[in-house]
Amino acid sequence: MPLVVITGVPSSGKTTRANELKQFFEKNKKQVFVVSENEQITKANFEKNQFYSDSSKEKHIRGLLKSEVLKLMTPNNVVILDALNYIKGFRYELYCGSKANKNTQCTLHVEINRDEAWTFNENRTPESEKYSRDTFDALVMRYEEPERKNRWDSPLFVVFPQQDLNTEGIRSALFDEAPPPPNMSTQNPSLNSTNFLYDLDQVTKKIVDGLIRNKNMGQKGVINVDGFPGLSVDISNATVQQLMILRRQYLTYCKMHPPETRQIPQLFVQYLSTSLQ
Numbered sequence: 001m002p003l004v005v006i007t008g009v010p011s012s013g014k015t016t017r018a019n020e021l022k023q024f025f026e027k028n029k030k031q032v033f034v035v036s037e038n039e040q041i042t043k044a045n046f047e048k049n050q051f052y053s054d055s056s057k058e059k060h061i062r063g064l065l066k067s068e069v070l071k072l073m074t075p076n077n078v079v080i081l082d083a084l085n086y087i088k089g090f091r092y093e094l095y096c097g098s099k100a101n102k103n104t105q106c107t108l109h110v111e112i113n114r115d116e117a118w119t120f121n122e123n124r125t126p127e128s129e130k131y132s133r134d135t136f137d138a139l140v141m142r143y144e145e146p147e148r149k150n151r152w153d154s155p156l157f158v159v160f161p162q163q164d165l166n167t168e169g170i171r172s173a174l175f176d177e178a179p180p181p182p183n184m185s186t187q188n189p190s191l192n193s194t195n196f197l198y199d200l201d202q203v204t205k206k207i208v209d210g211l212i213r214n215k216n217m218g219q220k221g222v223i224n225v226d227g228f229p230g231l232s233v234d235i236s237n238a239t240v241q242q243l244m245i246l247r248r249q250y251l252t253y254c255k256m257h258p259p260e261t262r263q264i265p266q267l268f269v270q271y272l273s274t275s276l277q
């Protein structure tokens with residue numbers, strides 16, 4: 001199923017473009033589903049500004065959006081994900097999901113000057129649709145721009161408010177191009193995990209906690225990693241503080257270079273072993 005991932009800063013015109021695309025594809029006799037973040041927020045009874053200041057609520061909604069998108073996939077319809085999609089890792093997860101299902105995908109970046117987006121926001125009605133200044137600024141800060149060189153953001157279409165949407169280019173990318181062949185990295189079932197960052201946090205914490213526990217019990221040398229058969233680390237040179245620092249460094253690194261979820265334990269242990277030599 002062709003998937004269009006819309007992304008853009010708050011109030012940049014994402015829903016406006018989603019509707020434009022929907023009309024275009026419906027005219028082309030396609031069945032279209034728009035999966036909307038704002039609708040999910042409303043359904044869950046969250047207030048927009050509070051929602052974006054609570055990462056666990058955001059994580060919950062991201063999980064729902066992703067499963068909704070994956071559920072709606074069929075070979076001939078079009079699914080449009082109308083959401084901020086500001087996290088690079090989340091866009092990567094969506095890419096892996098659609099690729100694993102042998103679907104084409106493109107990204108539509110609804111680009112805008114930040115002051116103009118704020119003006120759009122101020123003119124919005126009803127009030128409940130408006131972002132507060134703090135929320136708007138925080139989301140602009142957090143926004144991870146899509147980049148053409150990232151395979152998960154590509155093909156990338158960019159549209160500013162005054163420009164016409166390249167509907168024909170998007171249609172062609174979705175229906176004339178073959179989907180990328182699934183490979184080892186995208187066939188991985190664990191990519192159905194609703195939140196990569198959550199898994200990353202939990203797995204690395206479990207590993208480091210296990211090592212610290214063993215260290216505190218007086219273990220020395222190469223020890224097996226609790227809960228991860230086959231993995232071991234030489235803790236001779238490791239201090240508790242160092243292990244915690246290395247974990248934080250690894251989390252930062254992974255946000256820029258997300259590995260497959262199932263590879264996290266092995267890659268993290270490898271990172272620890274190399275760093276502790």
Ligand SMILES: Nc1ncnc2c1ncn2[C@@H]1O[C@H](COP(=O)(O)OP(=O)(O)OP(=O)(O)O)[C@@H](O)[C@H]1O
Nearest residue numbers: 009010011012013014015016017120123124161162
């Ligand atoms: N090209 C445009 N020219 C003028 N006004 C626009 C344009 N695009 C959107 N708007 C207006 O800006 C406001 C926000 O638009 P829209 O809801 O499409 O943004 P959004 O990015 O989906 O917002 P959100 O971040 O809340 O999801 C609306 O009032 C809309 O009418």
